[in-house]
Amino acid sequence: MLRKLVVCGVLLSSVLGLGAANSARAADEDTVNVLYAGSLVNLMERSVGPAFEKETGLRFRGYAAGSNKIANEIRGKLRRGDVFISASPKVNASLTGAANGDHVSWYVNFAESPLLVGYNPQSRFAAAFKSKRWDQVLQEPGIRIGRTDPKLDPKGAFTVELMTKAAQLYGQPDLVEKTLGAPENPNQVLPEETLVGRLQSGQLDAGFFYSTETSDLKIPAVHPAPELQIKASYTLTILSDAPNQAGATRFVNFLLSAQGRALLREHGVDVIRPKVVGNVQAVPSSLQAVIDAAQ
Incomplete structure (x- = not known):
């Protein structure tokens, strides 16, 4: 009897563990973690984030700090995210290449301030x-x-x-x-x-x-x-190790769409023609289409 109880307990734990893992995976797929320059707090939290959620049904989760600080945390494996928005193209260099963890292989210049x-x-x-x-x-x-x-x-x-x-x-x-x-x-x-x-x-x-x-x-x-x-020259990229690549792509597509660019202008950002820097082949095809449409 005791042996049966132990076996049942193990099976129940396995089922519960599998259920928790599935729930966590589903949560990851429903949430897009955006790490962004602190100067964009109001824009991201009160405008872009809510508009993105309404448009896609996905959840926006933002983290704001100095661009270099965020890059240091990514490189040091202290923070993970799906999208990284920096206030300077130079910051991306600190996340590019094997020596820096290969977190960034391309980025898009999209706005100035x-x-x-x-x-x-x-x-x-x-x-x-x-x-x-x-x-x-x-x-x-x-x-x-x-x-x-x-x-x-x-x-x-x-x-x-x-x-x-x-x-x-x-x-x-x-x-x-x-x-x-x-x-x-x-x-x-x-x-x-x-x-x-x-x-x-x-x-x-x-x-x-x-x-x-x-x-x-x-x-x-x-x-x-x-x-x-x-x-400031704002850039965005989808991090190479993003847990939610699909969600990240949808967020970047939204931000560079006509609706997203209109929100940027409303918040005093100078919208510029988006330009890809780095490995163009690694850019999602749907995003490339949005970039081409914004030219």
Whole structure:
């Protein structure tokens, strides 16, 4: 009798285990995990994600952080995803090739967003941004500036680049030191996904943001001189080890479709003609068709 109970228990465990595995597999097939640059939080969570779910019946699950940070987590096998959206083409190189895990074999350039200086309209420095040159305001005593880590996020690196170029243009050799301090100044450097919230809550007076962030959230912003213009160049790819390749393809197809591109424009992103970089043969045929239609 005891032996029969043991056998039955083993069989029941096997059945339950198989059922759990099937449920997990079904969940994977119904969910698309999108790892994306933190500057796109509002766009992805409030617009693209819900629209994709309504259109396809699939579930959108997003994760936002600095592009370099996400790439480091993918390479270090700390995070898996289906789609990766970066704010700089250079980030993809860190995931390309055998030495980097062969996570990326191709990517598509699909949008751009210039870097601006945004400020809190309730800040005591708000009026100064309307009457003085933006770099002069950033040197005001007591102003609280926010930016992202140049090692973890392209926007952080672009910020240092912008200020370096401004120092040359305006003949102020010490401008970077006066405004930013050290590259990793702990009084300024914050996670990308929290920067907007810090500004809106009044914890910051000003910060460096892409136009999609300032446009989307009605943040007043200053456009640096044309000679200083620096843009985020958004790219997307389906990761080679994506658990849900089919779902990933449907998401990318949606984002590059006429509907998806319209949503991008609504959120202040400059939509450009999509261009494939890398192994074109690895691009899903349905996606290639969408890219061709967008030309």
